[in-house]
């Protein structure tokens with residue numbers, strides 16, 4: 001089985017409507033010629049159209065911002081399952097992940113990565129269609145497929161409880177496929193924890209293999225990748241340039257499972273207040 005079939009190099013779109021179609025079809029689209037973060041938000045707003053409820057820049061991915069948040073996260077203790085939060089490092093390749101994974105149902109259902117200043121060396125991006133990966137794995141491993149879709153697991157981050165366990169792959173009440181991966185996933189605590197561990201591990205290893213062996217693409221200045229954050233995993237390689245700046249924009253639409261009332265903090269997460277309907 002070649003898990004790289006789940007990797008996606010985003011196709012180019014030149015208008016919000018083209019991007020809308022590509023995101024629906026492929027899970028992602030690439031656009032160019034976006035000069036500012038405000039323009040990036042405006043493009044994302046137009047792409048999501050009537051569905052958009054909330055869209056805002058979430059953070060600047062820079063060496064400086066990572067170093068600022070690092071001591072806050074380093075001070076957070078190991079949790080009762082032996083896990084320790086880490087924000088990741090600019091000089092290491094990221095694990096493939098859905099953004100906002102620690103917020104569970106409040107994670108953004110769409111996201112945009114707008115590149116202000118690329119890195120001269122490294123920093124290439126990758127995308128994995130997690131729905132496709134789960135489906136590829138299912139062809140050879142029906143037991144794993146059943147686990148991915150049917151068995152609730154612990155999606156929480158260390159010291160940041162998330163409510164009831166949920167399967168790795170599920171359909172939202174709004175009909176969206178959501179397939180998740182991040183470094184802290186574990187079986188739910190209970191009598192079947194040991195039996196479930198190999199399935200969670202196999203999922204993590206398949207994601208890691210797709211990440212490590214699949215194609216990359218570079219975000220150049222003014223380019224933005226539009227992403228279905230429920231279905232797709234993303235990440236970037238290590239980079240060296242301290243001037244590299246990519247802005248992550250998070251968006252929630254009418255088909256998001258839950259929508260926070262305000263800005264979320266990744267460095268010091270708290271359970272969000274839901275947006276009043």
Ligand SMILES: [Fe+2]
Nearest residue numbers: 097098099234
């Ligand atoms: Fe991310």
